[in-house]
Amino acid sequence: MLNKRFYKSIIGISKFILPVVLLLLLAPQLIRFSTEFSSMNDFFKTHQIGFLLCHMLFYLALYWAWPKLITSMVNRRPHELDEVQIKLALQAKYYLLAALIFFELLVWWR
Numbered sequence: 001m002l003n004k005r006f007y008k009s010i011i012g013i014s015k016f017i018l019p020v021v022l023l024l025l026l027a028p029q030l031i032r033f034s035t036e037f038s039s040m041n042d043f044f045k046t047h048q049i050g051f052l053l054c055h056m057l058f059y060l061a062l063y064w065a066w067p068k069l070i071t072s073m074v075n076r077r078p079h080e081l082d083e084v085q086i087k088l089a090l091q092a093k094y095y096l097l098a099a100l101i102f103f104e105l106l107v108w109w110r
Helices: 002-032 034-046 048-076 083-109
Strands: none
Touching: 002 083, 034 048, 034 083, 048 083
């Protein structure tokens, strides 16, 4: 019983708490490189519309292609995966998109 509880707590920590902590730890490191960011900011201000359209298309393509990508990877591998693991892999797109949008907002907010 203790092993199951320990296993579930490790999964919960790695699923929810660690990504948030990593994002909070990485944000100041990214902001520290201000000279590089200022030159990138000038470039992005010049090409802002094209940049936004390309990123929006990338996020939409990632959102729509993610289930096909996961199912093709599951069918290619000889591993036996249960439905819970496949469902978690399909739900990972939300975490990935949230992290990408968070870093996108960090760049635009600065």
